[in-house]
Amino acid sequence: MNGLGKGVLAVTDRPSIRRIFTASAAGRRLSLRYVAGETLDDAAAAAEALNDRGARVSLDYLGEHVTQPAEAIVARDAYLDCVDRIRTARLDADLSIKLTQLGLGLDDGLAVDSLARIAVRANEVGTTVTVDMEESAHTEATVTAFEEVQAGSGNLGIAVQSYLYRTASDLDRIIPKGGRVRLCKGAYAESREVAYQERKRVDANFDVLLARLMTSTGIEPAIATHDAARIAEAKKLARTRREPWEFQMLYGIRRQLQQELIDEGYSLRVYVPFGTAWYQYLTRRLAERPANLAFFFRAAIGR
Ligand code: FDA
DSSP: OOHHHHHHHHHHTSHHHHHHHHHSHHHHHHHTTTOOOSSHHHHHHHHHHHHHTTOEEEEEEOOOOOSSHHHHHHHHHHHHHHHHHHHHTTOOEEEEEOGGGTTTTTOHHHHHHHHHHHHHHHHHTTOOEEEOOOOGGGHHHHHHHHHHHHHHHSOEEEEEETTBTTHHHHHHHHGGGOEEEEEEOOOSOOOTTTBOOSHHHHHHHHHHHHHHHHTOSSEEEEEEOOOHHHHHHHHHHHTTOOSOOEEEEETTSSHHHHHHHHHTTOOEEEEEEESSOOHHHHHHHHHHOGGGHHHHHHHHTTO
């Protein structure tokens, strides 16, 4: 993430700014650019509409960095409800989960146990669970949790970030375990010690990792980007790929491009976040594209 993006996160992380947004109707309206709504019904309706358009879906019940085990249990149960809804509404959907929402960093054993339980329930309805990748302080624990649970359930996926120097060596551990491997650039403010800072280098590493994933067998690469140059590179590599892979994009971003890929016959999965804890997610979307700040400030002054 560049300096401007980091600046955006430094401002939006302030409790006073957070209060303005989460307490106002304008803030909630702004969140609806990127979030399907606050309830599972909202998410299911969005998923159904996307399925009708030919897109698959990944449901994300928003939340991260819980501070009490009870909150982690609530999140786990919300994900179990998602699995039930996928079955009853016959959605073409899987789950995306942040492990700090299940208690990673607070009680790692609880987080791993909850992930395993969700994976078992997901297996019963024939779907999968992808573990999101969060701040670099959690990367090691996230990869380890993935290895542990995937060995038993076989239906996990994991996200990896091209801005981290360590990702190529993480793939040495991840690829032999199989499953869906989601390649993204990375959305957090990371230091020079652990991550490329310049967009050019993040993109170059993305292409190196992309080539590795698309030529690997036994995994399902998920190419998670809205960047036209990275998408073109993936299409080129796909010409010789014999095993399944997919594009992934975020709800509300580059909708026309999403439809174009579907119409061209590519498999596309849309990441559909929902829930009341949308603020942190929204700030990362703003930091990725500071042009969006205009909407943010207009909402803040109530216009
Ligand atoms: P880039 O930022 O270069 O954007 C390319 C173009 O896309 C822009 O020029 C603009 O047109 C459009 N665009 C991008 N972001 C936009 C925005 N917020 N608003 C409006 N337009 C925008 N990260 C992470 O750290 N851990 C994770 O687990 C995930 N998971 C994940 C899942 C999926 C399905 C996606 C698509 C992305 C993630 N990410 C993520 C986020 C990812 O790391 C990255 O921050 C964003 O996707 C933005 O990067 P792009 O690759 O789209 O390129």
